[in-house]
Amino acid sequence: MQLKTPIIPVKQTFAKVHAEHELHLEAICVFAAIGFFLDQDTYWKDEVVLKPASINIIDEKNKLLETKPWFEWHYTPRDITFKQTLDEFSELFETIIKEQTAGKKVILPLSGGLDSRTQAVALKRIEAEVFSYSYQFENGYEETKIAKQIAETCSFDFKPFTISNGYLWETLDTLSELNECYSDFTSPRQMGIYDAFDTMGNHFSLGHWGDVLFDSMKLPQLSKEEELEVIQQKLIKKGGMTLATKLWETWGLEGEFKSYFKARIENLLNDIKIDDTNAKLRAFKSLYWAPRWTSINLSIFSAKHPVSLPYYDNRMCEFICAIPENYLEGRQLQIAYIKKRAPKLAKITWQEQIPFNLTNYKWNKTPYNMPYKIGNKLKRIANQTKGKKHVLRNWELQFLGENNQIQLDNTFEKLNTDNFLPKSFIEDVLQGFKGSPSSETAHAINMLLAILYKLK
Known part of the structure; x- marks a missing residue:
């Protein structure tokens, strides 16, 4: 059977490859760091997601036999007004x-x-x-x-x-x-x-x-090393490197997560044959992020x-x-x-x-935007005095407050699996959030919820 994927697929298409059926722990660490699986990675070593813009030959057992691109991102600007x-x-x-x-x-x-x-x-x-x-x-x-x-x-x-x-x-x-x-x-x-x-x-x-x-990323033309640094900074979530490193060490994986991650991103960037920095990074995001x-x-x-x-x-x-x-x-x-x-x-x-x-x-610059900024700040202060915390991020709505804390504790208690992660690891993540609710500690909660739900 032949399957052709769009340039940006709307959904993942899974296929089998020759490998042991075991958890892909390195891939899960990347997931914990950036919030999504990279390239063709899945939770399992013997399962992959078909590449975007590719033609794939798959047998009757859903095993991937061959894959080749039918489109590659490029930057070929026309002389056009x-x-x-x-x-x-x-x-x-x-x-x-x-x-x-x-x-x-x-x-x-x-x-x-x-x-x-x-x-x-x-x-x-x-x-x-x-x-x-x-x-x-x-x-x-x-x-x-x-x-x-x-x-x-x-x-x-x-x-x-x-x-x-x-x-x-x-x-x-x-x-x-x-x-x-x-x-x-x-x-x-x-x-x-x-x-x-x-x-x-x-x-x-x-x-x-x-x-x-x-839109453009508004970057000057960068060296390959600088492009690698920029895309890593954009990929890694707040708290993501800390969580991924802890998982890596807990599972006793070879080497360091930071080095593994850098090498993965560098290889993917090198595969994009575009010189212009902004166009290249847009292509990277469209290939892997989207x-x-x-x-x-x-x-x-x-x-x-x-x-x-x-x-x-x-x-x-x-x-x-x-x-x-x-x-x-x-x-x-x-x-x-x-x-x-x-x-x-x-x-x-x-x-x-x-x-x-x-x-x-x-x-939208000083002094023209100052009346709005002042008025908006006063409105938030007024709401806070009434006990209304201004919600800016998704996790604040779901994790903050007494009832949400109870739900978190109960959910993790049901999901806890000692054969995958020590109970002490999960407790440390929960206590880290409770002691200091922030984007960093909430990210760890978010990722562990997804991972443990998948493997329950």
Whole structure:
């Protein structure tokens, strides 16, 4: 059997290889460090995930016999003006959206950013039937306000949601089955409204990966050593190196985790034949980050309705490879597209540049943004005096507070397996978080939850 994978796969496709059926402990350490499995790694040594943009020969026992690429990321910028680029993008994007959503009742998640707003413009132009929604954290930033304005301007049906404190514990079993424990459990906020998807429509149009394809990392041209350092810094989660190193040492693996990880990343970077630093690192993220992190929790959507992703489309990836890098910096193409096609949407607040919008965001600097900053700080202080802690991150909603602490203790007690990790190891991680709740200690909780759930 022959299987051809997309440039950015929507889901993982597993195959068997010749190896012992045992835990791939080195791969699990990488997972603990960066939050996703690297390249073709899985939990098991005799199982792999098919590479993106590859043609694979698989036998009747699902064993991988041969694999070869059909597409390789490149940077071949054309001699083209920005206006020509914008015209090409506009036509391509609207063509993809139209093909993906024709005859369907589209469900559009809206945020205060640019990717879903760009989709909204295209869906409005092709007169699609759209149900839109947005969500925000309980006691978090009121993101749904911006989304509601976008929906109203486009005349879309719209519903706001609030992701409640501690929703995770009631959905953990379902979520672990959907993402197969290849991601942490607090990142996919959509799980908090999972049942509401049933009556919204019959097809998701999702805006994932637009922010990577249509922006630059704004880096100067770097040496290979500098590129390696930069990508490692971007990959490693806060607290990730500490957790991975402890696991490595607990399992008595050969050498040091840091050296192993560096060598893996260096080999993967060297395989990308692109000289331009920004284009090369975008290719790296699209090869490894998108399919092994971003795509994992798309399973939550696809369990309810079919999904399509315009930015994942093969034609969009090929288009990006031929665009001059300076046209991508600062989200220029998306901003120009929205301003040209839907000027009213351009005047709605851009969440990344609050309180400014797409027409005046360049004024988001001192002293022009000081009134907003002062007012926002005073509002947070007022909420804190009322006992309302401002929620910024997913883990705060799920791990902080007395009830969440009880749920954490009970969950880890059920998952504890001495033959995999000593009970003392898990207790140290729990006590580390309880003694000092932070992004670093919460990351360790997140990763151990996923790992232990997979192996329970």
